[in-house]
Amino acid sequence: MNQWKNFSKGFIRENAVFSLFLGLCPTLGVTTSAVNGLAMGLATTFVLVMSNLVVSLVKNLIPNKVRIPSFIVIIASFVTVVELVMKGYVPVLFDALGLFIPLIVVNCLVLGRAEAFASKNSTWSSLVDGMGMGLGFTMALTILGTVREILGSGAFFGMKMISGDAMLLFILPPGAFIALGYLILLANILKEKTT
Amino acid sequence: MAKKESTFLNMLLTLFLVTLLAAGLLGSVYSLTKEPIRLAELERKNEAIRMVVPEFDNEPSLDVVKKYVDGDTLYFYTARKDGDVVGIAVETFTNEGFSGKFKLMVGFKPDNTISDIAVISHAETPGLGDKMEQDKSEFSHQFRGKDPATFKLSVKKDRGDVDAITASTITSRAYCDAVQRAYDALMNLSTSDF
Numbered sequence: 001m002n003q004w005k006n007f008s009k010g011f012i013r014e015n016a017v018f019s020l021f022l023g024l025c026p027t028l029g030v031t032t033s034a035v036n037g038l039a040m041g042l043a044t045t046f047v048l049v050m051s052n053l054v055v056s057l058v059k060n061l062i063p064n065k066v067r068i069p070s071f072i073v074i075i076a077s078f079v080t081v082v083e084l085v086m087k088g089y090v091p092v093l094f095d096a097l098g099l100f101i102p103l104i105v106v107n108c109l110v111l112g113r114a115e116a117f118a119s120k121n122s123t124w125s126s127l128v129d130g131m132g133m134g135l136g137f138t139m140a141l142t143i144l145g146t147v148r149e150i151l152g153s154g155a156f157f158g159m160k161m162i163s164g165d166a167m168l169l170f171i172l173p174p175g176a177f178i179a180l181g182y183l184i185l186l187a188n189i190l191k192e193k194t195t
Numbered sequence: 196m197a198k199k200e201s202t203f204l205n206m207l208l209t210l211f212l213v214t215l216l217a218a219g220l221l222g223s224v225y226s227l228t229k230e231p232i233r234l235a236e237l238e239r240k241n242e243a244i245r246m247v248v249p250e251f252d253n254e255p256s257l258d259v260v261k262k263y264v265d266g267d268t269l270y271f272y273t274a275r276k277d278g279d280v281v282g283i284a285v286e287t288f289t290n291e292g293f294s295g296k297f298k299l300m301v302g303f304k305p306d307n308t309i310s311d312i313a314v315i316s317h318a319e320t321p322g323l324g325d326k327m328e329q330d331k332s333e334f335s336h337q338f339r340g341k342d343p344a345t346f347k348l349s350v351k352k353d354r355g356d357v358d359a360i361t362a363s364t365i366t367s368r369a370y371c372d373a374v375q376r377a378y379d380a381l382m383n384l385s386t387s388d389f
Binding site: 032033060061062063064065066069070073074076077080081084085087088089091095099152153166168171172 | 199200201202205206209210213214217220221224225228229230231232235236239316318320321322323362
């Protein structure tokens with residue numbers, strides 16, 4: 001398998017947010033600022049890489065009928081590890097993402113990659129797949145967070161660029177849908193051009 | 196290696212081993228992070244106390260009185276300097292925020308005027324309700340030096356004395372509710388409790 005292709009598919013062609021539309025709940029929920037998007041993306045990437053790694057290692061040891069519960073337990077364990085470590089060492093970030101960290105467990109992206117990719121492919125491929133998909137997810141969340149932060153609070157990664165209020169709509173939930181819609185449009189144009 | 200058959204025994208053993216390993220992993224991570232988490236929470240509490248009461252030289256997070264009010268607990272931290280009480284920080288809450296519950300630390304001077312107020316944790320809308328945080332707008336500054344006995348703790352729309360945050364009346368009302376709860380509870384405590 002071409003590992004570069006395997007890695008790069010997560011960014012545009014099979015991007016979790018822009019093409020597969022997986023994991024939209026945290027995508028819409030946490031991206032009120034670029035830093036939140038980036039942190040959420042990296043936390044998900046860690047869980048994704050670790051779960052892909054473990055699932056691909058144990059795929060032959062797990063009987064078919066109990067594979068989903070086993071995968072969920074594996075994923076939930078790594079999510080809890082992320083949660084505990086964040087709480088202890090970066091409490092500020094934990095405050096911002098708090099509610100959404102446990103929700104990584106039910107992020108369809110993570111289980112989706114475990115089921116559709118890691119349980120059928122070699123360990124090395126699964127690791128690369130996890131990294132590609134995770135970083136693609138991180139990229140999507142960071143872009144969406146940046147757009148919403150610039151339009152909604154007039155700031156870039158926390159640095160205020162204008163004084164006073166900007167278009168508050170973009171910080172609120174409807175703005176997340178509007179911004180995501182336009183970003184998907186752009187991603188589709190990009191995809192059409194490259195193929 | 197061939198895929199394992201889905202026999203009853205295989206399934207049982209697999210699930211048992213998977214959950215056992217997961218439990219082991221979580222247990223060890225939990226014991227490793229337990230101390231840092233406790234310290235981080237304590238630090239945040241001390242930080243909030245430092246923000247709302249005058250300078251002190253004792254350890255207010257240990258000098259604490261608890262009181263059960265309206266379904267949750269209020270904490271009273273006494274700040275002392277050279278043995279004299281210089282202020283009382285009250286950890287208070289409201290259930291009426293725009294996104295549910297939030298917590299404030301309200302500092303009172305010995306004459307029962309408000310010294311300062313800080314937000315401990317909240318889930319209010321970024322860009323709107325989060326202006327109640329000290330460094331995000333002037334909103335919380337208007338409470339400094341006010342005595343709730345004469346300064347009516349409700350927004351001007353409700354005939355009170357508080358200037359609400361623009362477009363965040365619900366958050367402002369909840370904020371007043373939390374401060375009022377702290378003040379009422381403080382008034383109900385007898386001085387012998389400290």
